[in-house]
Amino acid sequence: MTYEAVIGLEVHVQLKTQTKLFCGCRNEFGAEPNSHLCPVCLGLPGALPVPNEEAVIKTILTGLMLGSTIAPRAKFDRKNYFYPDMPKNYQISQYDQPLCQGGSLTLPSLSFPKDAQKEPQALANKKVRLVRIHLEEDVGKSFHLESRSGIDFNRAGTPLMEIVTEPDLTTPEEAFALLTTLREILRYGNVSDVDMEKGQLRCDVNISVRPAGARDFGTKREIKNLNSISAVRRALKYEIESQIELVSSGGTVVQQTMRWDDARGETIPMRTKEQAHDYRYFPDPDLLPIHTDGRLRTEAEGRMPELPEQKKNRLCRTYGLSEYQASVLASDPPLADYFESAARSTRNPITLANLILNDYLALRQEAPELATVSPEYFGELADLVSDSRLNSRQGREVLAILLRTPKSPKEIAEERGLAQISDRQALEAFCREAIAANPKSVADYKAGKAAAINALKGFVMKKSRGQANPQRIHELLEALLRER
Amino acid sequence: MSCAFSTIQELRKQLLAKEVHPTEVVESLLDRISSVDPKLKAYNYLHPERALESAKKADLSLPLGGVPIAIKDVINVRGEPCTCSSRILEGYIAPYDATVIERLRAAGAILLGRTNMDEFAMGSSTENSAWGVTRNPWDLSRVPGGSSGGSAAAVAAHEAIAALGTDTGGSIRQPAAFCGCVGLKPTYGRVSRYGLTAFASSLDQIGPLTKSIADAALLLEMIAGQDPRDNTCAPEHAPSFSKKLGEEIRGMTLGVPKEYFVSGIDPEVEAATRKAISHFEELGAIIREISLPHTSYSIASYYLVATAEASANLARFDGMRYGRRASGCDDLLETYGRTRDEGFGREVKRRILLGTYALSSGYYDAYYLRAQKVRVRIREDFLAAFRDCQAIVTPTSPTPAFCLGERTEDPLQMYLADIFTIAVNLAGLCALSLPCGFTRSGLPIGLQIIGPMWKEETILQVGYAYEQSTDWHTRRPPLE
Secondary structure (H helix, E strand, C coil), rough: CCCEEEEEEEEEEECCCCCCCCCEEEEECCCCCCCCCCCCCCCCCCHHHHHCCCHHHHHHHHHHHHHCCCCCECCCCCECCCCCCCCCCECCCCCCCCCECCCCEECCHHHCCHHCCCCHHHHCCCEEEEEEEEEEECEEEEEECCEEEEEECCCCCCCCEEEEECECCCHHHHHHHHHHHHHHHHHHHHCCCHHHHHHHEEEEEEEEEEEECCCCCCCEEEEEEEEEEEHHHHHHHHHHHHHHHHHHHCCCCCCCCEEEEECCCCCEEEEEECCCCCCCEEEECCCEEEEECHHHHHHHHHHHCCCCHHHHHHHHHHHCCHHHHHHHHCCCCHHHHHHHHHHHEEEEHHHHHHHHHHHHHCCCCCCCHHHHHHHHHHHHHHHHHHHHCCCCHHHHHHHHHHHCCCCCCHHHHHEEEEECCCHHHHHHHHHHHHHHHHHHHEEEEEEHHHHHHHHHHHHHHHHHCCCHHHHHHHHHHHHHHHHH | CEEEEEEEEHHHHHHHHHCHHHHHHHHHHHHHHHHHHHHHHEEEEEEEHHHHHHHHHCCCCCCCCCCCEEEECEEECCEEECCCCCHHCCCCCCCCHHHEEEHHCCCCEEEEEECCCHHCCCCCCCCCCCCCCCCCCCEEEEEEEEHHHHHHHHHHCCCCCEEEEEECCCCCHHHHHCCCCCCEECCCECCCCCCCCCCCCCEEEEEEEEECCHHHHHHHHHHHHCCCCCCCCCCCCCCCCCCCCCCCCCCEEEEHHHHHHCCCCCCHHHHHHHHHHHHHHHHHCEEEECCCCCCHHHHHHHCCCCCCCCHHHHHHHHCCCCCCCCCCCCCCCHHHHHHHHHHHHHHHHHHHHHHHHHCCCCCHHHHHHHHHHHHHHHHHHHHHHHHCCEEEEEEECCCCCEECCCCCCCCCCHHHCEEEEEHHHCCCCCEEEEEECCCCCCEEEEEEEEEEECHHHHHHHHHHHHCCHHHHHHHHCCCC
């Protein structure tokens, strides 16, 4: 019998805000432990929460970007359980009236892992439905030292958005693609930096298996706190295989919460259904319901960005770029913006895209910020290359200098003598010299070895210090050799 | 005569006339405290040096300049303990001021000390205090009421000029009635709760306990008004609550709920209330019988809503970050368990269990949710009643102060002490209690005046008219 997996994700995203969700403490990663604290986020007696409007707006914006219905009235609830990293021993979250409901995400092929982008599942443009998006406060961070534990409460009370999908996913690669796509959209909306190393995107997965084509779901297990997209893929792959193995050998899956041990590459049970918490949700009496109609929604709508898919399509249409070029540019909105402003100063945006995607990205590590190059200069460089006044190697050389010197590409090329020689007389002189100096290659060519012309070309390039136009040389040499 | 016996208004006159200096005020109160507090135990702790220090710097141009105020031990004051009369907060020093404390400081008040209470404001007798019971100044064998029993006893015994208390189901009004002083519970949202250690967040309000209606109006004026740190504190404009004091109540309609005179009410309390009602008629008010049909459900609704909220509010007391932690525990669960077992008293544990149960999966709809629905009905009862009257007059408590120990073994009996006050909190209204007579054995009897939301001016006007035409408030407890 063949089995299929049913997968749903709960994605936690740390929102990019100046301050925490319910107090004025700074929302900052990597600060001195316990330096961003106040009575509110420490849960001191008498302290009260006041909602951070920016976090509410960013959650609504996320809902708008993902096509969710924005609740006209949302509320906060208390989720009760004891843990030392949670100062109040309840978490302020949203239970039955979240800010956003429904919505969906479509998975483009390029969001799949590289090794799976050509597979049918990556080409299906699958649409994954969302259940809801809600806003809650994050907890502190525990550190287990040798004989005792410490807690850093800087993270306690920072805004966390939870996005819950329907169980529409069937493979680890789809889960990977969903997270990649989601991450890109969240960056577009400036909702979160989505830096996984900083824990800004964390994921719980629910997974079950069933005989292929079956209608009922199997019993699910939940894997908690996966903190990288590739770990999600690995954990799911492991878990699917282990559930299928269990079920096909006559066993049954027990409802369980697991954790993923990335080093050992396996999932480990944490607790069973019987040990599950009763969170005793109830409306938080300290917080008024949120009415989103009006100012909050208008503000979110005003921040709606062009979405990644829209941008890709537009870049292809407007500039004639390939889907691949458009995707790479769209995955880096500031770079795409830069491309578009430089495109105004060139006649050949495709050459510009190549310069940015091949040469600039390769030079980026050692070069200063792209921002220091004016888009006009970059456009001018693209023209020099597309007009054959520089060859591509020279183009990269000028670019490398351009990143460090605020001069026009033309000036740089002139200063360095980097003009491609396309002048017929000059080139003809080089070619005649090459033919005179390499009788063996000439003989070979005449004897039918077409590749022998390369040696002659190499000679010309060397003599011209790399500045000859290779295309022209080829044509000239062929013509001269035919003459003889 | 010692200025400890003054009202705020009287004291302010003396201070402004330079008849007395703020340090003398503090000293005379400290004298009074050292002579009567050993019998009463109204205070949990005092800060004589601090109080004298601020007396020296007192700015008499401010509305409460030079006036010492006692604070219930549930409100956070920077640099001071805030024990809530619980062992679990032993060692905790508040690092911040509650909003009401900031406002009192800004108004020039001197903070004198912290008054005893039922642990976490859970109780009606101040017997549930980890630091010992407070006694009623009129009869030392009786309770002062609760949970703000320390504040009420301190004001009644002239150990304080005025005090702040908190009221979740009657905790200001009932002790005010038992001790013979004025207690005002403001409309929910009138006074910021920031810095008030929460018992039941949707019911708690801070309010004044004073020797006169005018003092209550003044003190409320100083602490009321919007606070950006409390989401539930309303943007409603806080008017001058003293404005209508002295306006006559002729032609005003006062409602008397028929449901409040039927069950187990003490005959002397009923007689005093009836007499007060006649007195209002003599002052020209129109008395109208009204009906609050869901009254009998208020205690049940209250004890589900309040305990449910409390079960979450008190979860933070776990010995991890502050307060007392049980020692010698082997693991986390044992630390939680023993810390809370040793730290909380019986009544607090009872309510946490009740509230946890009411919220549990499978019981939520039958208990918490239904209690909230009843709450809506109770609010509607009052809304309907206030279409026919401007204020409602009732007894504050069905009995005068009961004896120490009399009800500690019977929680339900204890809960009934709040039967007339609880519905006001459930409906979010304002209400006050003021003295309206004494029993034959000399115990004060309190009259409750209930107003619609945001109508503190009205109930103060009614209370003032009564107070100024009677002399119950001039009697002094036999402590000397």
